[in-house]
Amino acid sequence: MNLDPNIVKILYILLIVPFALVMEGIRRKAVARMQNRIGPPITQPIYDILKLFxxxxxxxLAQENSFFKVVPFLTFCVAFSFFLFIPLSFISFKHDFIFLIYLLVLESALFVLAGFAGNNPYSAIASMRELILMVSYEMIFTIIILTLFVYEEVLMVSEFGAMFMLLKLPIAFICFIAVMAIEIRITPYDTAAAPTEVLEGVETEYSGKGLAFLHISDALKLTFFAVLFIYFFFGQFSLPWMLLFVPLAVVFFSFVQATTGRxxxxxTFKRLTFFLILILIEFVRIKFITW
Amino acid sequence: MHDHTHTIPVGPQSPTMKEPMCIRVNLEGNYIKKAHVRMGYLHKGIENMLEGKSLIKCLYITEHICGICSYAHSACFTQAVERLYKIDAHKKAKYIRTIVAELERIHSHLLWFGFAMHEIGYDTMFQYGMREREYVLECFEKITGNRVIHAINKFGTVRYDFDKEKEGKFILDKLAKIEKIYPFYEKMARKNSVITSRMKEVGTISKSMAIKHCMVGPMARASGIKRDIRKDHPYEAYSEVDFELITETAGDSWARTMVRLREIVESIKIIKQLIKNMPEEPVPKFTKAGPLFMANVPEPKKTLTYGQVEAPRGEDFHFYKIEKGIVKKARIRTPTFQNIQVIETLLKGVEIGDIPVIISSFDPCFSCMERMIVVKDGKKEVLKEDEFRSKYC
Amino acid sequence: MNMIRKSPWVSIFNASSCNGCDIEVLTLVTPKYDIERFGAQWKMSPRHADILIVTGCTNETTKKRLKTVYDQMAHDKVVMAIGTCGNSGNFWRFCYNVKQRTDSVVPIDIYVPGCPPRPETIIDAVVKALALLKEKKNETKKNNKKATKK
Structure with a gap:
């Protein structure tokens, strides 16, 4: 069956958000099963979002602040644009890895801004924590990506083509999991969104549409990291294979979440420093020792 | 000088505390400079209400002081009345009471363990703890017919009989399940890096500090003080069973975890012994006091009496003045009331992320604790000790 | 389509209760009576919640706080009073610090009796609350339409 490439593109753009929400549902379901519960249906996040709308x-009081209204939507837009830069053959711009890093930092920065706009001491603390951690984890993330691309000696994301990178760069793989835990806010490093310490974190003051946009961007980020996880460390598969492997990656993330505390x-900062040293060693190593 | 601190309220509506209490913390960066505890969200005036009520009514009210240690409070009141009227409870009734008390301890400790894990983000352990707690609740349902508020006590006896073959076997079955999984919990608490790094050397209370603040229960035992009413002043059937008094020396949150976890095993041990040695004859429906308590009991000369039991959180102490079957004066001192005093000192200088860990390690039960506020014309009143006694006692 | 039936978010408010009801409500999120299978989630912030569960008789200190929390919730909302204390005040209504019943502070839609009610009863109440939420939603829609016509 050959579809018109334009139709495929339109379908892709339309189905990103539902797909991401289903991934979030899979995460919740998997965590529930690991905790001996039945858990929600995997389409649950879609219902949640529709309800919030x-x-x-x-x-x-925060409503007077214009940031409070705009920032959730901006966060959603940035998170959505991740998927326009996924190097799948039919929808891809030519961009290098620095652009990827730039997008991720932008999303985190907007998330921090959303917290400060909330006018609530708890969301301010959550944002502050995120800021503190950003200093550390963005650096590690940059070096991980740098290691990968230096190893492959390419510059463009779409040119990246290596299978089973996790065997060649195992330390980078471990560091990636740690950074990913912070980015998608799961334990052990979800200090910025710790529900027992800072209530609902950044989201505390939001309700209705604003909250819905924040939730969608969370789900998009989770899916995006699942894609990156597979793309960088396992292999560059075509879209149908990706649809199979991304849920598996999400199940792996939920395993990490269910088996650790916070x-x-x-x-967290101390451990991140440790990871930073590790990844630097890896970065230097690939120059001399490779297998 | 510009002040670089800012104040945030932790609670009253906060996931850190399942019950309302407000701690205003003065933050300097990420560290607490000063903590101020504000209470009164749960104060209803139980002691005042007990006054002037008949003993049967008071038994019902004392049961509802707290939902988690409901048995301990009613046992305390029963003990006080039995002490005053010199009623010796039936031996089997004593055994059944002790079983319920120990089951309550297991239930409370498992609940607490779940919460402590939830506070540090370990939700899987929380769910597992609650799964095991459900077995204990099933046991409660079997013995007393109720899951949370048990209402098993009567003066001199208990409400329901206990069959060794039926209920005894059922309880042993359920406890075996808990016993089977227990090593996993202990291993996790000892080895898991998240649990140890979050709990060790957090909220340390030294032995001298614990003595100074008159701490009771697992809190004191974790600081190395051997204080347990079950050993010091045995009541019910505790003099007939053999169990170990568990102490730790570190005094931090982790030591409190270990004390509570290990007490679960001791409680299971006690219940096993009790079921094994349970008397055969059925529990009497009424003692000489009769169904309506006051009918045929001689009025004692004394009026003052007290009850003293080891609740899951520590020593529970009730003091009553009873005249002609009417409670004239009541004073209830609950374990959390003793333990919570240290909290302001303890919170000084800690990281904000440690607040949930420290507070949950106290196992606070505020609904037990909030006994009294003195407010007159909307103003606070400060009284000296003797003034206070002459006015309010 | 009305999605509120599929994802009720619950927030619990302790209005000087004795803990008994609280631990029974807590049981709902645990393996045996997992209510997440109906899509319900336990939310810390009242702004996110659709259903507010109130336990206990409201005393003088919590009265104001209960009102604030109720006002913070977004429309449409349902309030459930759990346990005898929440419904009628139980014997606490004779206490000096308890001057009113909970329903004179905030409007209560569903009363759940029991001391404490069993978890099954609370699940049943949550299901009933969903039907009520749907009704409320339709009502507000009608009112909005009327308002726009005028």
């Missing part, structure tokens, strides 16, 4: 907003901010 139907709900009214609650009155907060570290404190300073402990």
């Amino acid at each position: 139907q709900k009214k907003k609650s009155d907060t 570290y404190r901010v300073d402990q």
Whole structure:
């Protein structure tokens, strides 16, 4: 069956958000199963989002702040644009890895801004924690990506073509999992969104549409990291294979989430420093020793 | 000088505390400079209400002081009344009471363990703890017919009989399940890097500090003080069973975890012994006091009496003045009331992420604790000790 | 389509209760009576919640706080009073610090009796609350239409 490439592109753009939400549903379901519960149906996040769009907003003092209204939508836009830069054959711009890093930092920065706009001490603390961690993890993430591309000696993301990188760069793989845990806010490093310490974190003051956009961008980020995880460390598969492997990666993430607790901010920071040293060693190593 | 601190309220509506209490923390960066505890969200005035009520009514009210240690409070009141009227409870009734008390301890400790894990983000352990707790609740349902508020006590006896073959076997079955999984919990608490790094050397209470603040229960035992009413002043059937008094020396949150976890095993040990040695004859429906308590009991000369039991959180102490079957004066001192005093000192200088860990390691039960506020015309009133006694006691 | 039936978010409010009801509500998120299978989630912030569960008799200190939390919730909302204390005040209504019943502070839609009610009862109440939420939603829609016509 040969579809018109334009139709495929339109379908792809339309189905990104539902697909990401189903991935979030799979994560919740998998965590629930690991905790001996039945868990929600995997389409649950879609219901949640639709409900949030139907709900009214609650009155907060923060509403006077224009950032409060705009930032969730901006976060969603940036998170959505991740998927326009996934190097799949039919929808890809030519861009280098620096652009990828730039997008991820932008999303995190907007998330921090969303917290400060919330006008709530708890979301301010959550944002502050995210900022503190950003200093560290963005650097590690940059060096991981740098290691990968230096190893492959390419510059463009779409030119990256190596199978089973995790065997060649095992330390980078471990560091990637740690950074990913912070980025998609799962334990052990979800200090920025710790529900018992800072309530709902950045989202505390949001309700209705704003909350829906924040939730969607969370789900998009989760899916995006699942794609990156496979693309960089396992292999560059075509779209149908990706549809199979991405849920598996999400199940792996939920396994990480279910089997760990949460570290404190300073402990997280200490461990990140350790990872930074590790990845630097890896970066230097590929120059001399390879297998 | 510009002040570089900012104040945030932790609670009252906060996931850190399942019950409302407000701690205003003064933050300097990420560290707490000063903590101020504000309470009164749960104060209803139980002691005042107990006054002037008949003993049967008071038994019902004391049961509802707290939902988690409901048995301990009613046992305390029953003990006080039995002490005053010199009623010796039936031996089997004593055994059944002890079983319920120990089951309550297991239930409370498992609940606490789940919460402590939830506070550090370990949701899987939380769910597992709650899964095991459900077995204990099933046991409660079998013995007392209720999951949470048990209402098993009567003066001199208990409400339901206990069959060794039926209930005894059922309880042993369920406890075996908990016993089977227990080593996994202990291993996790000892080895897991998240648990040890979050809990060790957090909220340390030294032995001298614990003595100074008159701490009770697992909190004191974790600091190395051998204090347990079950050993010091045996009541019910505790003098007939053999169990170990568990102490740790570190005094931090982790030591408290270990004390509580290890106490679960001791409780299971006690229940096994009790079921094995359970008397055969059925529990009497009424003692000489009769169904309506006051009918045929001689009025004692004394009026003051007290009850003292080891609740899951520590020593529970009730003091009553009873005249002609009416409670004239009541004073309830719960374990959390003793333990919570240290919290402001303890929170000083810690990281904000440690607040949930420290507070949950206290196993606070505020609904037990909030006994009294003195407010007159909307103003606070400060009284000296003797003034206070002459006015309010 | 009305999605509120599929994802009720629950927030719990302790209005000087004795813990008994709280631990029974807590049981709902645990393996035996997992309510997440109906899509319900336990939310810390009342702004996210659709259903507010109130336990206990409301005393003088919590009265104001309960009102604030109720106002913070976004429309449409349902309030459930769990346990005898929440419904009628139980014997606490004779206490000096408890001057009113919970339903005189906030409007209560569903009363769940029991001391404490069994988890099954609370699940049943949550299901009933969903039907009520749907009704409320339709009502507000009608009112909005009327308002726009005028």
